[in-house]
Amino acid sequence: LHSDSPPFLHKNNEDVVEEMCRNVIRDMDTYGVCVVDNFLGEERGKAVLGEVIDMHTKGVFRDGQLVSSTGRHGDLKTIRGDQIAWIDGKEKSCKNIGHLISQVDLVIMRANKMLNNGKIGQYNINGRTKAMVACYPGSGSHYVKHVDNPNRDGRCITSIYYLNLQWDVKRSGGLLRIFPEGSRGDKVADIEPIFDRLLFFWSDRRNPHEVQPAYHTRYAITLWFFDALEREEACRRYEKERKLQLSSK
Numbered sequence: 001l002h003s004d005s006p007p008f009l010h011k012n013n014e015d016v017v018e019e020m021c022r023n024v025i026r027d028m029d030t031y032g033v034c035v036v037d038n039f040l041g042e043e044r045g046k047a048v049l050g051e052v053i054d055m056h057t058k059g060v061f062r063d064g065q066l067v068s069s070t071g072r073h074g075d076l077k078t079i080r081g082d083q084i085a086w087i088d089g090k091e092k093s094c095k096n097i098g099h100l101i102s103q104v105d106l107v108i109m110r111a112n113k114m115l116n117n118g119k120i121g122q123y124n125i126n127g128r129t130k131a132m133v134a135c136y137p138g139s140g141s142h143y144v145k146h147v148d149n150p151n152r153d154g155r156c157i158t159s160i161y162y163l164n165l166q167w168d169v170k171r172s173g174g175l176l177r178i179f180p181e182g183s184r185g186d187k188v189a190d191i192e193p194i195f196d197r198l199l200f201f202w203s204d205r206r207n208p209h210e211v212q213p214a215y216h217t218r219y220a221i222t223l224w225f226f227d228a229l230e231r232e233e234a235c236r237r238y239e240k241e242r243k244l245q246l247s248s249k
């Protein structure tokens with residue numbers, strides 16, 4: 001669990017953040033999904049991308065799980081799936097990733113405070129995971145349809161920042177497709193993983209989603225935010241299970 005207090009706000013972007021938070025709250029309440037484009041701006045976005053590429057070059061990423069996939073000609077092949085690395089943003093070689101994290105914290109904690117006396121969507125957000133930096137190597141690697149938090153582990157909002165310059169889904173694939181719960185087959189949310197795009201969505205069963213096969217290297221940074229009560233209950237359940245296992249040994 002890693003909860004940062006948002007950094008000191010510069011006067012001039014106070015109303016920018018305020019406006020952004022109102023949009024996030026409105027979209028999350030209406031669709032359960034919210035897209036914020038040009039979140040950091042080109043310069044800072046490219047600085048974050050630079051750090052992620054350095055990590056990739058240095059081999060920081062754990063090798064992704066091997067997944068089998070049928071090639072375009074129906075041949076069964078095993079490809080390396082997504083590769084991930086966990087960053088808390090305080091590492092000296094991740095200053096810009098750290099700045100991204102603090103900016104996302106700022107928006108979420110402000111939104112958390114703004115409406116319903118300190119709740120966003122009836123949640124009270126009091127912390128988050130570290131940042132998961134993900135790289136899809138681009139050999140057709142994908143991520144099967146799943147729910148991030150199907151069993152109340154405490155995570156209420158998924159936040160993904162995309163880093164892919166000039167990404168063209170027609171050429172490179174890698175589309176994020178969300179199947180909002182209760183929507184008939186035709187209603188899906190297709191999110192292109194384009195550079196400097198920030199995405200929020202409810203982490204629970206309301207938003208099953210998949211990453212379609214990527215044919216070029218695809219980078220993203222994910223943060224999961226915790227709801228205080230759900231997280232506390234999950235930790236208590238986990239503690240109980242651990243004790244049970246220990247006593248049954």
Ligand SMILES: Cn1c(O)c(C(=O)NCC(=O)O)c(=O)c2ccccc21
Pocket residue numbers: 082083084134135143148160175176193209210211220
């Ligand atoms: C690599 N990667 C993921 O990409 C997604 C995911 O849903 N990604 C959506 C996206 O990148 O658009 C995940 O949810 C995920 C969960 C656990 C471990 C790795 C994971």
Ligand SMILES: [Mn+2]
Pocket residue numbers: 146147148209
């Ligand atoms: Mn996911």
